[in-house]
Amino acid sequence: MQPREVKETHEKNQSLWLLIISPTIWAMHFLACYLTAAIWCAKYSGPDRSLGIVREAVAVYTVIALVGIFLTGFLGVRRHRFQHPTISQERDTPEDRHRLLGFATVLLSGLSAIATLFVALAAYFIEKCD
Amino acid sequence: MSDKNPTSQDESMADVEPLAHTPSITLRRAQEERLLQTWQTPSGWRYWSSVNNSDVGLWYTGMAFVFFLFAGVLALLMRIQLAVPNNTFLSAEFYNQAFTVHGSVMMFLFALPIFEAIAILLLPQMLGARDLPFPRLSAFGFWCFLLGGVFLCGSIFFNAAPSGGWFMYPPLTSKYQTGIGADIWLLGFSFIEVAAIAAAVEMIVGTLKCRPPGMRISLMPLYAWYVLVAAAMILFAFPPLIAGSMLLEIERAFGWPFFRPAGGGDPLLWQHLFWLFGHPEVYIVFLPSVALIAMIVPTFARAPIVGYTWVVLAAIGTGFLSFGLWVHHMFTTGLPGISLGFFSSASEAVAIPTGIQIFCFIATVAAGRVTRSVPMLFALGSMMIFVLGGLTGVMVAIATFDFQAHDTYFVVAHLHYVMVGGVIFPMIAGIYYFFPLVNGKRLSDKLGYIAFWITFIGFNITFMPMHFTGLRGMPRRVFTYPAKMGFDTLNFISTIGAFILGAGIAVILWDLVRPKRKEPYSDRNPWNAGTLEWLQEMPGKPWGIRSIPEIDSRYPLWDQPNLLRDVDEGRFYLPDAEELQRETIVTSVIDAKPQQCLRLPGSSFITLYAAFTLGGFFIFGTYHWWGLAMISLALAVGIISYWLWTGPISEKVEKDVGLGLTLPTYLSGSASITWWAMCITMLADLTAFISLVFGYFFYWTIHDDFPPQPSPGPGLMWPLTACALLLGAWGLTVLSVRWNNHNQSHAFYFGLAAAFLLGLGGGAALIAGPWLTGLNPQEHVYPATVWILVLWTVIHVLVGMYMQLYCIARRLAGRMTARYNGDITNVALYWHFTALTSFITVAVIAGFPLVA
Numbered sequence: 001m002q003p004r005e006v007k008e009t010h011e012k013n014q015s016l017w018l019l020i021i022s023p024t025i026w027a028m029h030f031l032a033c034y035l036t037a038a039i040w041c042a043k044y045s046g047p048d049r050s051l052g053i054v055r056e057a058v059a060v061y062t063v064i065a066l067v068g069i070f071l072t073g074f075l076g077v078r079r080h081r082f083q084h085p086t087i088s089q090e091r092d093t094p095e096d097r098h099r100l101l102g103f104a105t106v107l108l109s110g111l112s113a114i115a116t117l118f119v120a121l122a123a124y125f126i127e128k129c130d
Numbered sequence: 131m132s133d134k135n136p137t138s139q140d141e142s143m144a145d146v147e148p149l150a151h152t153p154s155i156t157l158r159r160a161q162e163e164r165l166l167q168t169w170q171t172p173s174g175w176r177y178w179s180s181v182n183n184s185d186v187g188l189w190y191t192g193m194a195f196v197f198f199l200f201a202g203v204l205a206l207l208m209r210i211q212l213a214v215p216n217n218t219f220l221s222a223e224f225y226n227q228a229f230t231v232h233g234s235v236m237m238f239l240f241a242l243p244i245f246e247a248i249a250i251l252l253l254p255q256m257l258g259a260r261d262l263p264f265p266r267l268s269a270f271g272f273w274c275f276l277l278g279g280v281f282l283c284g285s286i287f288f289n290a291a292p293s294g295g296w297f298m299y300p301p302l303t304s305k306y307q308t309g310i311g312a313d314i315w316l317l318g319f320s321f322i323e324v325a326a327i328a329a330a331v332e333m334i335v336g337t338l339k340c341r342p343p344g345m346r347i348s349l350m351p352l353y354a355w356y357v358l359v360a361a362a363m364i365l366f367a368f369p370p371l372i373a374g375s376m377l378l379e380i381e382r383a384f385g386w387p388f389f390r391p392a393g394g395g396d397p398l399l400w401q402h403l404f405w406l407f408g409h410p411e412v413y414i415v416f417l418p419s420v421a422l423i424a425m426i427v428p429t430f431a432r433a434p435i436v437g438y439t440w441v442v443l444a445a446i447g448t449g450f451l452s453f454g455l456w457v458h459h460m461f462t463t464g465l466p467g468i469s470l471g472f473f474s475s476a477s478e479a480v481a482i483p484t485g486i487q488i489f490c491f492i493a494t495v496a497a498g499r500v501t502r503s504v505p506m507l508f509a510l511g512s513m514m515i516f517v518l519g520g521l522t523g524v525m526v527a528i529a530t531f532d533f534q535a536h537d538t539y540f541v542v543a544h545l546h547y548v549m550v551g552g553v554i555f556p557m558i559a560g561i562y563y564f565f566p567l568v569n570g571k572r573l574s575d576k577l578g579y580i581a582f583w584i585t586f587i588g589f590n591i592t593f594m595p596m597h598f599t600g601l602r603g604m605p606r607r608v609f610t611y612p613a614k615m616g617f618d619t620l621n622f623i624s625t626i627g628a629f630i631l632g633a634g635i636a637v638i639l640w641d642l643v644r645p646k647r648k649e650p651y652s653d654r655n656p657w658n659a660g661t662l663e664w665l666q667e668m669p670g671k672p673w674g675i676r677s678i679p680e681i682d683s684r685y686p687l688w689d690q691p692n693l694l695r696d697v698d699e700g701r702f703y704l705p706d707a708e709e710l711q712r713e714t715i716v717t718s719v720i721d722a723k724p725q726q727c728l729r730l731p732g733s734s735f736i737t738l739y740a741a742f743t744l745g746g747f748f749i750f751g752t753y754h755w756w757g758l759a760m761i762s763l764a765l766a767v768g769i770i771s772y773w774l775w776t777g778p779i780s781e782k783v784e785k786d787v788g789l790g791l792t793l794p795t796y797l798s799g800s801a802s803i804t805w806w807a808m809c810i811t812m813l814a815d816l817t818a819f820i821s822l823v824f825g826y827f828f829y830w831t832i833h834d835d836f837p838p839q840p841s842p843g844p845g846l847m848w849p850l851t852a853c854a855l856l857l858g859a860w861g862l863t864v865l866s867v868r869w870n871n872h873n874q875s876h877a878f879y880f881g882l883a884a885a886f887l888l889g890l891g892g893g894a895a896l897i898a899g900p901w902l903t904g905l906n907p908q909e910h911v912y913p914a915t916v917w918i919l920v921l922w923t924v925i926h927v928l929v930g931m932y933m934q935l936y937c938i939a940r941r942l943a944g945r946m947t948a949r950y951n952g953d954i955t956n957v958a959l960y961w962h963f964t965a966l967t968s969f970i971t972v973a974v975i976a977g978f979p980l981v982a
Binding site: 011033092103121 | 469473683
């Protein structure tokens, strides 16, 4: 066994935080979109109720969020495929636990990416505040 | 597990085997004798001082069920009233109280507490732990729940119950309902919410730190995953409601205009804060219930769950997405369309993880060979009902459809399909499944089948027609309706259905309470389940588990040969209680490596005293008897301090827990469970504070000039002084940890005393800002908001100062030393959060007016 690999699955270097990075990115993206639109429409939108730069802002947020989610998902994929490209994560070894957490990260990244796109679509379709 | 990859083990990962030989029968008898003596449930009236999870969990579950029946009876009264048009069975006022109490009790006194109750009852069993990490905290939570619940339910007998609907919208609940009802709701539930947060702390620490050795996070029962997610959600969902309730109560009691437009307030802020709690709440009660299904389905399918990781995804994903839905309760309040779009799409997205877990259950059923049983029937029934509720949920998540259906019986139908399918049916399935763990007897299969069909049919007859009543335009929360509006027949059918449903519940109730003395005890593991809770003897012993096993599988009873024998014969960890002290094992978060032999406190009435005095503060506060309220609060603080002061102190540094393993009995800092508990509690606390800050900025968005010009205060000087002093207090507290650890007593005492004084000065300076600039909180929402941020911070500083004195006293008394330094470490952690709170407060109240 390679020392590097021992290190990688060692409990000390593991954490649960990776799991929630993508959903957290989704949450930040969601809040950023909502707050930007809400503040714009309450404070800066003129009588024509135009969305102004809000839609561009949402597009930028979305790209940033998707890149973050993609990177997190990539880390997950790497863990998921660690050592053996097997789908079993049910056995009692540190590697299986490592792969399972990786796979869960991938799944959560996928879900977060979909949910992020859903939110962005609202700004794609809607052209005015109201 | 036999098929382990031999190359993948480094030394520390090697599995521990149980003792190869049976300990002698004399030794085992002696061990059992000592365990029994240690864990014995007190008898007589002292029974109520028990803190054992099996007792507290049982009381909790029973009481939640009593509240459920109470709210159910109210529902039947409402259905009688609505059976025919222009009915006069109930007065309008009583009807308002009835639906408010029905909804509030079902949500706050049944759905949420039953989650905590079942988790307290079962989680330690599922995790092979002797008890939860803070047994007295569970008992404290129960007594709070009991007192607050009885207070709220009792009010309806005095015609004084809240009547503003379970979501208490102002101005109805502020300007137009001046009676005591709304105060009872606001203060009574704030009290219970504090208990809910305490339970959440317990659940999180329990699942992460009290698993049996070897139960890696990837082997954890799904129930534990769901509980972990739901408890984490409580930390972020409940604080906004606590903050909102505080604002509304202050408006009612002292006239600060948070929600009154005449004073610059806005009732919409309440809706934001309420639903920021209210929508996640739905998932907080749904996830732990569906978790029961995740335990039941594999047992009866005789197969491991299909897609374990996918279910984990569903739990975590739902947990997150459910926080992006709150505005879908506010679609008709005139928010910008684009905002509605965001929330609508998030509401659609949450259907994905919810659907995934249902598919996993269906796949498990399809993959296994299902045996017929009552729990399985209720589980399947719940999935059917829940899926229907989910589908109407997808409908109302579309804003344009919601505009039509909002506040009609369509929503009533939807939410009952979701809650009954998502909470009540799984709960009944769980009751039939887990009942043998409670008193060793089984519930009747025959009555179970009868009850299922009556409730299932009754439920659908009640609520299916409501979809149509709603689409025909009948608004919810009206005490009667005129004839010939097209509502008559549908309502009559619903009423008949409600009584059928009630009859089904009555059958279940009878099955639960009917005498079972003559029946034989159930076999052990009667359903041939694979998870640890079924190790329990029938009837159970107060010690929970005879010895704490090493776990190598998700379904240890299926996969680990001789597990039952080895646990029973005490061949695993902690088979004894040599010192007659309650103990359990604390393990690491990821791989559950043993870290500590945790000493647990035993039976005590102190939890009851603490709950009742703290309750006194809230109840006297309801009647605005502030003197009594403050006395009660002071008593509570004293009692809780005594409780902490007298907590168990281990007489030995290390303990041999068996199988050649020696563990420390005391840990501090981030390795200790109390540090985790403090950190988690403070996260919730910070969330409440952030909700108040959100309020400040919310008012900024709705006003053209906020702060009003010319800027009325609090100025720069006093807030900045306060910030400097409080950061100083924080710094000295952190340094005191070092001084304590290096045994520099003088520096420690001096530093902490100086920190106390800086705290005092900082708090005073913070108050001086708005005080000296003459900000009057009753005048306008701006001064009110500044004051609320200041007061919140000052209260936290005061608590922090009390903690500093406590640490000084602990060290003087020799109860805190350089090694036993948990107190000061946790206090420093508290001060990290307080420093952050102070900094944000000052940045907002002094900094933002400069920017705006």
